Amino acid sequence: MYRLQNKTVFITGAARGLGASIARRLHQLGANVALIGLELEYMEATCADLGSCCIAIEADVTDAQSLVNAAEEVKRRLGPIDIAVMNAGILHIGNFDCADSAGFDRTLTVNLHGVINSIRAVLPQIVSQRGYILNVASVAAVINGPLVGAYAVAKAGVDALSNSLRIELARKGVSVGCAYFGAIDTDLVHGSRQHPAMAKMEASLPNFLGAEISVHKAVAVIENAITKRSSRVWAPNWISLIYAFRGVLQPIVEWRYSGGKDLAEALDIADSEEQKGDRHQNFKLGEAVNILVDKA
Numbered sequence: 001m002y003r004l005q006n007k008t009v010f011i012t013g014a015a016r017g018l019g020a021s022i023a024r025r026l027h028q029l030g031a032n033v034a035l036i037g038l039e040l041e042y043m044e045a046t047c048a049d050l051g052s053c054c055i056a057i058e059a060d061v062t063d064a065q066s067l068v069n070a071a072e073e074v075k076r077r078l079g080p081i082d083i084a085v086m087n088a089g090i091l092h093i094g095n096f097d098c099a100d101s102a103g104f105d106r107t108l109t110v111n112l113h114g115v116i117n118s119i120r121a122v123l124p125q126i127v128s129q130r131g132y133i134l135n136v137a138s139v140a141a142v143i144n145g146p147l148v149g150a151y152a153v154a155k156a157g158v159d160a161l162s163n164s165l166r167i168e169l170a171r172k173g174v175s176v177g178c179a180y181f182g183a184i185d186t187d188l189v190h191g192s193r194q195h196p197a198m199a200k201m202e203a204s205l206p207n208f209l210g211a212e213i214s215v216h217k218a219v220a221v222i223e224n225a226i227t228k229r230s231s232r233v234w235a236p237n238w239i240s241l242i243y244a245f246r247g248v249l250q251p252i253v254e255w256r257y258s259g260g261k262d263l264a265e266a267l268d269i270a271d272s273e274e275q276k277g278d279r280h281q282n283f284k285l286g287e288a289v290n291i292l293v294d295k296a
Contacts, residue, residue: 003227013061086134180232181234
């Protein structure tokens with residue numbers, strides 16, 4: 001078991017939701033926690049609750065230099081980084097053919113390049129500590145549906161990057177994990193379900209696919225991944241089957257929706273909402289490091 005006592009943990013997207021809850025749990029287990037994100041007031045409030053061995057640093061994962069500066073500040077104030085949890089992410093909903101390119105591109109920048117920037121910033125310290133990196137992906141990384149193309153592309157990239165780094169860094173004593181989650185009871189998921197196109201699509205899915213797991217459950221999975229330095233973890237457990245059989249399941253998903261009435265209606269709704277100016281996408285997205293419009 002990889003003990004957390006006195007380990008220093010770097011957590012992105014830590015202002016609220018899953019990121020903040022991870023910080024609270026790891027601090028409870030004796031870790032020094034560094035909360036990295038844009039909503040400084042939320043992170044400072046968490047640190048005020050936790051007391052010592054917790055710091056909040058405002059940094060944008062799309063700004064590589066700000067992350068390098070953050071990593072150096074963590075080392076100076078808490079000691080070298082042993083563990084990094086790459087949790088920051090946003091979600092853009094839209095039909096690729098008509099979607100706002102700024103929202104699509106921003107999702108790729110935050111969810112994929114943000115992970116790359118974060119890993120590069122902390123990697124020298126992680127290598128020196130023979131530590132652990134955990135990237136938070138999604139079931140969308142392994143089974144891909146409509147309306148969330150940018151999110152799926154980014155999370156699939158995180159999955160692939162984790163696999164490559166796991167092999168490359170093993171000789172340096174560094175372990176790399178990836179967490180695959182379904183819907184979690186966070187603002188990110190609640191916000192996405194405010195979009196009428198997404199609500200239309202989810203109404204056509206089996207209930208278990210859209211069922212939310214608690215933040216507590218997701219944090220327990222993260223804790224287990226870190227203490228075991230796991231390569232892959234998931235919740236709910238059925239995601240492990242999708243991971244194993246994605247080559248079979250993806251064509252079934254495509255067949256299920258191709259030419260279907262539900263998909264056609266959802267795409268029409270998405271196009272209509274796009275013309276209204278993305279009024280359903282100007283909300284804070286939970287663990288997100290930014291707001292799509294206000295901080296783009």
